[in-house]
Structures are given as C-alpha cells and as structure tokens.
Amino acid sequence: MTIQRHPNLWPPFTQIATTASPQRVTAGEGALLFREQGGPLIDAISSWWVTLHGHAHPVIAEAVADQARRLEQVIFADFTHEPAEQLAIRLSGITGLQRLFFSDNGSTAVEVALKIACQWWANRGQPRHQIVAFDGAYHGDTFGAMAVGERNLFSAPFEDKLFPVARVPWPSTWWNDSEVNTKEAASLQVLEAALETPTAAVILEPLLQGAGGMTIVRPEFLQEVEIRTKTSGALLIADEVLTGFGRCGDWFASRRAGIRPDLMALSKGLTGGCLPMGVTMASEAIFEAFIGKDPSLTLWHGHSFTANPLGCAAAVASITLLETNPAAFQNFEARHRPYLKRLDQHPRVERTRLVGTVAAFDLVVKGPAGYLNPAGPAIKRIAMEHGVFLRPLGQVIYLLPPLCISDAQLAQCYEAVGTALDQI
Numbered sequence: 001m002t003i004q005r006h007p008n009l010w011p012p013f014t015q016i017a018t019t020a021s022p023q024r025v026t027a028g029e030g031a032l033l034f035r036e037q038g039g040p041l042i043d044a045i046s047s048w049w050v051t052l053h054g055h056a057h058p059v060i061a062e063a064v065a066d067q068a069r070r071l072e073q074v075i076f077a078d079f080t081h082e083p084a085e086q087l088a089i090r091l092s093g094i095t096g097l098q099r100l101f102f103s104d105n106g107s108t109a110v111e112v113a114l115k116i117a118c119q120w121w122a123n124r125g126q127p128r129h130q131i132v133a134f135d136g137a138y139h140g141d142t143f144g145a146m147a148v149g150e151r152n153l154f155s156a157p158f159e160d161k162l163f164p165v166a167r168v169p170w171p172s173t174w175w176n177d178s179e180v181n182t183k184e185a186a187s188l189q190v191l192e193a194a195l196e197t198p199t200a201a202v203i204l205e206p207l208l209q210g211a212g213g214m215t216i217v218r219p220e221f222l223q224e225v226e227i228r229t230k231t232s233g234a235l236l237i238a239d240e241v242l243t244g245f246g247r248c249g250d251w252f253a254s255r256r257a258g259i260r261p262d263l264m265a266l267s268k269g270l271t272g273g274c275l276p277m278g279v280t281m282a283s284e285a286i287f288e289a290f291i292g293k294d295p296s297l298t299l300w301h302g303h304s305f306t307a308n309p310l311g312c313a314a315a316v317a318s319i320t321l322l323e324t325n326p327a328a329f330q331n332f333e334a335r336h337r338p339y340l341k342r343l344d345q346h347p348r349v350e351r352t353r354l355v356g357t358v359a360a361f362d363l364v365v366k367g368p369a370g371y372l373n374p375a376g377p378a379i380k381r382i383a384m385e386h387g388v389f390l391r392p393l394g395q396v397i398y399l400l401p402p403l404c405i406s407d408a409q410l411a412q413c414y415e416a417v418g419t420a421l422d423q424i
Contacts, residue, residue, distance in 0.1 A: 028055025031405040033389065041389040044413045046402045048391075049210065049242050050273035053321055054404035060272045060317045067313035076102065076306040083312030090319050094251050095264055097281035101299070102307040106241035106267035107140025109278035110203075113237045113263040114144045115301060116282055116290075117201035120235065123289045123297050128200040131163075132191070132234070134170040138211035139203065139239050139265075148203050150212060153371070166194040172215035174351040174361075175344065184221045191228055199234040201263070206253035207355055210242040214360035214398045216353045219257040226259040235262040235286070241278075245269035246322055246329025246403065249356030256356075262286060272318035277311035328403040332357045335407070336399070339414040348421045360398035363424075370394045375424060382420035388413050 005021040024036040031054055032040045033047075043051060053060065071081060088100040101116070103109050114131065121128040133139075133148040140146070146155045147162040155162065168191045171183035191202075206222055209215045229236045238261035243253035247269065250256035254264065264281040271277050290299050305311075322329065336359040343361065344352040351362040365375045376392030383390045390397065399413055 030054040031402050031409050039387060041384065041387055042405070042409050042413055043402065044383075044388050044405075045391050045398070045400050047273060048268075049247070049400055050268045051402050052245055052269040052272045052318060054402040057272060057274075057321070057404075059321060060274045060314050063313045063317035064274060064310050067309050071309045073305065073308055073310075077302060081307070081309050081312075083309050083316060084307040087312045087315050087319075090316065091266075091279065091281060094319075095281050096260065097262075097264055098284040099282045099287040101280045101282065101301075102303070103278035103280065104303050104305060105140075105276050105278045106239075106265065107142040107145045107278075108303065109241060109265035109267050109280050110139045110145045110148070110237075110239055111142050112278075112280040112301060113239075113265050113282075114148065114201070114203070116263060116280065116286060116299065117235045117237060119299065120286050120289050121200050128198045128234075130166055130194075130197050130199045132166045132168060132194050132199055132202040132229075134168050134204055134209070136170045136172070136209050136212035136215060137203075137205060137239075138209065139205075140241075166197070166199070168194060170209060170212075170215060171217055171221060172209070172213075173218060174216070174353040177351075180218065184218070184224070187221070188224055188228065191225060195228060195232040195234065199229075199232060201235040201237050202229045203237040203239060205239045206243055206257050206259065206261075207248050208243050208253060208358060211393065213362075213393055213396045214353070214358060216355050216360075219259075222257040222259050237261060237263045237265070239265045241265055241267045245318070246326075246332075247357050247400070249330060249333050251322070253355075269318070271311050271314035272321070274314040274318070275308070275311040277308065277315060329357060332403065335410060339411070343414065343418065343421075346418070346421050348424070357403070358398060358400050360396060363395040363397060363421075365395045378424045379417070379420045382423050383416040386412075386416035386419055388416040390417070 011022060025033050026036050027034040031042050033043050034040050091100055092098050101112055103112050131148055137149050139149045148165050169187040171187045173180040226236055238254045240252050244266050248256055254261055262283050267278040270279060290297050333354060333356055336354055340352060340354055340359045343349055348364050349361045350364050353360050363375045365373055371394040373394040375395050379392050379397055380390050
C-alpha cells in the first residue's frame with residue numbers, strides 16, 4: 001500500500017522525516033474508522049481521547065445540523081443564545097461550579113484557569129504569583145499550559161520563555177504496588193513545603209495524568225492534596241480535559257476522587273468529540289471578584305469563536321446522551337478488567353493500571369523508557385495489521401475506546417495487543 005504525503009499539510013506531533021505518511025480516512029461510524037485503502041480500524045483511543053460516543057453519532061450530528069440552520073456564530077461579548085445558556089445550566093449542575101467561561105480547546109481552558117487564579121488574587125489586593133504543579137503533568141501546548149506541564153522535548157525550545165513553577169512528585173500507582181503509601185507521603189511533604197510560599201493555585205489532572213503516561217493516583221492522595229491546598233488559601237485547579245465526561249468512571253474524576261476544585265478546565269469529550277470547544281468552570285466566589293466599576297477588575301480574555309452555537313449544541317446533545325445511559329461509563333471499568341488481568345500475566349507487561357474507560361500498562365523494554373522508545377511504534381504497527389488503531393506513549397500502551405465499542409470489538413482490541421506483545 002503506497003500513500004503519498006500531502007504537500008501542504010503539517011501534522012501535529014509528527015517528525016516528517018521518520019514517520020510513515022498518514023492514511024486517508026473517508027468516514028467513521030461508531031468505534032470504526034473507514035480508510036481509503038485498507039479495511040476498517042477500531043479506533044481504540046477515541047481519536048486522541050475526544051470521540052466519546054463514537055464517530056458520526058446521529059443525535060449529535062442532527063443537533064449540530066439543526067443549530068446550523070438557525071444560528072452558526074455570533075459575538076459572545078455582546079450577545080447570548082440558548083445553546084450556550086443550556087450548556088451553562090447543565091454543566092453548573094453537574095460540576096457544582098456556577099460560572100462558565102468559553103474558549104476553544106483544552107490548552108486555552110487551562111490558560112483561562114491560570115489567568116483567573118492569578119488575577120483573582122490581584123483583584124483582591126493580595127497578589128500571589130506561585131503556581132504549584134505535578135511532575136509528569138501535561139496541560140497543553142500554549143505557553144502558560146506548557147509552563148505548568150512537565151518540561152521535556154516538547155517544551156525545550158521555549159524553556160527561557162516559560163514562567164517558573166513549584167514542582168511536586170506525582171505518586172503514580174498500579175496493581176500490586178507496595179510502595180504507594182511511601183510515595184504519597186513523600187509527595188505530600190514536598191507539597192507542604194511548596195505551600196509555605198504564598199501560592200495562587202495548585203493545578204492537577206485528577207486521578208489520571210494522560211499524555212504523561214496514563215499514570216494514576218489514588219483518591220485518598222487527592223483528598224490530602226485538597227486539604228493542604230485549601231488550608232494554605234490557594235485555589236485548586238482540576239484539569240479535566242481528558243478525565244471529564246465519564247472517562248474515569250464518574251461524570252468527572254474530581255467527583256470520583258471526592259474533591260471539589262475551585263476551577264475546572266474541560267474540553268475533548270465536552271462536545272462528544274464533534275467540534276472543538278473548551279470551557280473553564282469557576283465558583284461564584286471567584287467570579288464575584290471580577291465584578292466592579294474599576295475596569296482593571298475585568299477578565300480581559302476572549303476568543304473569536306467563544307460559545308460557538310454549533311459546539312454548544314453538540315455539547316448539550318452529548319451530555320443528554322450521557323444522562324440517558326450513565327451505565328455506559330459507570331460500568332466500563334468492569335468491561336476492561338478481565339482482559340487486562342490476562343494481559344497482566346504477560347512477561348512483557350508491568351505496572352498494569354485501570355480507571356474507568358482507561359486501561360494501561362508499561363512494556364518491559366530495553367534501553368531508556370519514555371516517549372521516544374521504539375517499542376511503542378512497533379506495537380502500533382502490529383495492532384493496525386490486526387484492525388486496531390493504537391497510539392502508544394513511548395513504552396506505555398493504553399486503550400481508551402469510545403463508549404459505544406461493542407464487546408466483540410473490545411475483545412479484538414485486546415487480541416491485537418496480545419499478538420503485538422508476542423511479536424515484538
């Protein structure tokens with residue numbers, strides 16, 4: 001099969017010189033992607049974790065089409081519209097945070113949360129500048145989001161332009177981890193020391209760090225982080241761009257972990273993966289600090305497509321689908337577990353972990369672990385030969401399928417992974 005690379009496109013996270021040309025997709029339906037050449041592929045990672053209900057879901061498609069016939073876009077600084085209002089009501093009810101600020105994607109949702117947190121302190125006449133983040137974090141690729149994320153090859157060219165951040169170890173855990181209590185205690189000790197400096201906000205990905213390697217922490221640890229954060233007066237930001245909308249087995253990972261953040265960044269599954277949109281949720285107490293006759297109190301931030309009506313319509317439809325069938329995400333962990341238990345016995349598998357719709361493990365590899373380890377691309381290639389699309393994070397192999405995946409398709413995913421493990 002020969003595929004020509006398009007002469008005008010610049011794909012993301014791709015080194016053109018060493019990567020095969022992308023394959024053209026002609027359609028998607030449910031968990032399947034249909035290619036111009038080759039058979040259908042099971043989209044086992046929900047197309048970068050966004051396709052919540054599956055591709056081309058008729059309910060979301062009809063909601064977008066209906067909205068497009070009535071209003072496709074309007075400036076949100078001067079006008080409002082029903083889809084935005086309905087989405088705000090729904091999200092406020094589910095998150096417990098009263099105010100919604102629209103942006104375009106996960107990175108900008110995080111940027112807005114950081115700006116709100118810092119300006120909140122300034123508006124109150126008590127400026128605080130320190131941000132605390134966790135080792136291994138990924139919060140996006142805009143400058144503020146890069147600053148609070150793990151510093152690595154992605155951010156290296158911009159290191160001198162990123163603001164300093166206090167770092168705390170992320171005590172990731174897995175099945176049969178005997179060191180988790182020790183790791184958590186050490187992390188909390190570092191956090192306590194960091195919070196001795198007046199801190200504007202602590203930012204974290206609740207329960208699951210995604211791009212950092214699908215690493216998981218326990219709810220008890222996050223509860224202790226919340227206690228220390230709020231005792232210090234700092235705000236708690238939950239980056240739920242990946243973990244929101246059922247991905248971790250509850251509506252939001254924060255809910256499953258039993259914590260109540262002051263600010264929450266949302267994207268990816270927000271619109272069911274249909275259209276780009278970001279949202280930052282904030283408490284009413286935070287919002288009130290931005291209200292007054294002094295123009296300097298204003299949050300001077302916005303986007304051209306803020307509260308795009310099509311995206312709002314898709315998001316409302318997606319939430320309705322989740323409300324109609326919450327068992328789809330509440331029971332997904334049980335669907336993964338028997339397959340993952342069998343894989344856990346494989347000699348090439350270690351650090352097996354599972355939360356909600358996300359199953360992951362590390363490959364036992366030669367050479368340095370990390371994003372550039374060649375074992376991941378080998379697994380990806382073999383899985384595609386068996387009708388399954390994966391995109392490993394270096395030596396980290398994970399499954400994060402859409403909620404609609406059938407039992408037979410899920411079994412095929414695990415069979416493909418098992419075959420790949422035997423062949424590499």
